[in-house]
Amino acid sequence: MSLAYFRDMAIKDAVTANGQSGDIRLLKFLLQNGILSSDAARAAQASLASLNSSESILERLARDGHIEEEDVARALADRLRLPYVNLAAYPLDASVTSLVREELAVRYHIIPLRTHDGVLVVAVANPLDREGLRAIEFATGRTLQLEVATFTGVRDAIEHAYHLDDALNAYLEGIPSEGEPPVAELPEEATDIKKLLRESKLPPVVKLLNLILIDGVRAGASDIHIETALSEVRVRYRIDGVLQESFRLPKWVQDPLIARCKILAKLDITEHRVPQDGRIRIRYRDSMIDLRVSSLPTQFGEKVTMRILDSTAGPRTLDQLNLSPRDLQCLRLAMSRPQGMILVTGPTGSGKTTTLYAMITELIAPTRNIVTIENPIEYQIRGVNQVEINEKQGLTFAGTLRSILRQDPDIILVGEIRDEETAEIAIRAAQTGHLVMSTLHTNDCVATIHRLLDLGIDPYLISSSVHVVVSQRLVRRVCEHCAEPCEPESSKLEALHIKKGNGQFRSGRGCGVCRKMGYLGREAVFEVMPITHAMAKLIETRAPEAALRQQARADGMITLVDNAVAKVLAGLTTVDEVLRVVDVTEHSARCPQCAHVLEEGFAICPGCGAPIHNKCLSCGMRLQKEWHVCPYCGGKATLMAAAPALAPAAAPPGRTSAADGATGAGSRRYRALVVDDERDFRYLMEVF
Numbered sequence: 001m002s003l004a005y006f007r008d009m010a011i012k013d014a015v016t017a018n019g020q021s022g023d024i025r026l027l028k029f030l031l032q033n034g035i036l037s038s039d040a041a042r043a044a045q046a047s048l049a050s051l052n053s054s055e056s057i058l059e060r061l062a063r064d065g066h067i068e069e070e071d072v073a074r075a076l077a078d079r080l081r082l083p084y085v086n087l088a089a090y091p092l093d094a095s096v097t098s099l100v101r102e103e104l105a106v107r108y109h110i111i112p113l114r115t116h117d118g119v120l121v122v123a124v125a126n127p128l129d130r131e132g133l134r135a136i137e138f139a140t141g142r143t144l145q146l147e148v149a150t151f152t153g154v155r156d157a158i159e160h161a162y163h164l165d166d167a168l169n170a171y172l173e174g175i176p177s178e179g180e181p182p183v184a185e186l187p188e189e190a191t192d193i194k195k196l197l198r199e200s201k202l203p204p205v206v207k208l209l210n211l212i213l214i215d216g217v218r219a220g221a222s223d224i225h226i227e228t229a230l231s232e233v234r235v236r237y238r239i240d241g242v243l244q245e246s247f248r249l250p251k252w253v254q255d256p257l258i259a260r261c262k263i264l265a266k267l268d269i270t271e272h273r274v275p276q277d278g279r280i281r282i283r284y285r286d287s288m289i290d291l292r293v294s295s296l297p298t299q300f301g302e303k304v305t306m307r308i309l310d311s312t313a314g315p316r317t318l319d320q321l322n323l324s325p326r327d328l329q330c331l332r333l334a335m336s337r338p339q340g341m342i343l344v345t346g347p348t349g350s351g352k353t354t355t356l357y358a359m360i361t362e363l364i365a366p367t368r369n370i371v372t373i374e375n376p377i378e379y380q381i382r383g384v385n386q387v388e389i390n391e392k393q394g395l396t397f398a399g400t401l402r403s404i405l406r407q408d409p410d411i412i413l414v415g416e417i418r419d420e421e422t423a424e425i426a427i428r429a430a431q432t433g434h435l436v437m438s439t440l441h442t443n444d445c446v447a448t449i450h451r452l453l454d455l456g457i458d459p460y461l462i463s464s465s466v467h468v469v470v471s472q473r474l475v476r477r478v479c480e481h482c483a484e485p486c487e488p489e490s491s492k493l494e495a496l497h498i499k500k501g502n503g504q505f506r507s508g509r510g511c512g513v514c515r516k517m518g519y520l521g522r523e524a525v526f527e528v529m530p531i532t533h534a535m536a537k538l539i540e541t542r543a544p545e546a547a548l549r550q551q552a553r554a555d556g557m558i559t560l561v562d563n564a565v566a567k568v569l570a571g572l573t574t575v576d577e578v579l580r581v582v583d584v585t586e587h588s589a590r591c592p593q594c595a596h597v598l599e600e601g602f603a604i605c606p607g608c609g610a611p612i613h614n615k616c617l618s619c620g621m622r623l624q625k626e627w628h629v630c631p632y633c634g635g636k637a638t639l640m641a642a643a644p645a646l647a648p649a650a651a652p653p654g655r656t657s658a659a660d661g662a663t664g665a666g667s668r669r670y671r672a673l674v675v676d677d678e679r680d681f682r683y684l685m686e687v688f
Contacts, residue, residue, distance in 0.1 A: 022129025108132035228301035265293035315357035445529035463536035476519035503569030
């Protein structure tokens, strides 16, 4: 007979000798520590004979309402000086749990956790059951190290370790099944993926992932994040640009759920140390939805992010983007030209591709050959030749763009200009009879010009090729179902230079339609800068950003902040949302007296005449703020007005307002500013 047979017989004999001593010791402990009353202890002791092999006295006492399992477990851990473990947040290792057979784990309410130096660390509900612990030591041939857990935690961990299918079914009980979204076959070579897919198709895992995907699609999420933490798995959706938590799952769901995602995306489930990228295509409600899957190794396990792309959804038109009449006219004028470049800029997720698609939609015609280079293809557009980048196979933006130029295109859309090579090819294409559209990651329109210069593009090529630059952001729209009037804080209105009472401010209180967020959908705010003749001359001379901004304002450009403020005043979005998304930092200084925009080099405000800096009246040298006497020539200094920003304009010393002059209240005085580098000449002017 085998050694295992004799071991089992020895275990049965040891338990039969005093099979209920562990429960008796536990009852005595509960009575001595005041956790259990004497009457309840006597009743429990009388019922010990009726317990079956898989039932614990703890379970019966908790079911009858005499104890709280967690209180008992923590009391045992404190008195016996043992660690307490929350098994719901503990990742079990199948190679460790296999050291103890299922029937022994169920009989003695024990679950293996880990091993080290020949010692087996186990979680046990009743550490006073010495006979059961000795039986486990004899069966495994290892010394035990104890940690205390609740009986329910041990039971659930046993179900998870030995019957994962049943454990997940119990966890998902009560959740209606949506049916599995059919996975479409991708045009790639099939290896052993189908076999792995069949092996991983545990119905509860499939149901859980289906629930996560379908809930994300229904909520209009752009991304699904499955994140692993120390004691749980968290699922978050990015809805309208903001992450919202949706599910918190127990830690033991992590491995099968991540494996299911990776198998569907055709990733290597045996590789956990390097990032991987894949894709899943599902059909949901007669729509084909692409999921771009990315796995990332983190401290507590792999994190999976899925970008949701509904390729069958149609792109918007320019009229639906809610552009101002001036900006819409600038864009359509640039689109009507036979060659040149249109650039759309902004951070990731700001809607740049949507704007480009809107322009392409208006340009589709039987007489035009339109080719796009994208990564990935977000919308399928009829009448457009769309190419998807695959850098793993050598299909890059620059290489594909060279090939497209041999395809006789009229209009080219380049998904993104990332490097000097792509930028140079696109600029050359814009000069050789092609209308080129592309995107850049910059903060605003003026920064785009300097970004191209940093990429090594010559200024004359930029000024002659680029027709218009668009910068944009996406702000959340106020939910129309729960919108109500509101009054923003004064400090926030001042940050946007908005005066109270100028508009109809609204905010959403939160309802079921907007998931209690107060926002539903997003609205784009734009900044459109056409490259005029004056702007082109400044670009050719590599003028600083301040000069370019001044010229853009002179050309009538509506800045991102101004466009966002207009949509706040119209009640489309809120002040808080604009401050969250749009950088309201002033690129130019403002006068402390009248808040007039000041350009670099201004010594006096052109709006109110107040001095901007302390300067010497004699030699004209710029002085520090605290200086009252010039250290260069000994002359007196003009003192800069110390008024708070946005203060009402004040008349400078010696000047009265035009209204005063008209009524005869005071005589008008005039001043002449003389600038000369000869000190003697300045002295003569002061004397005479």
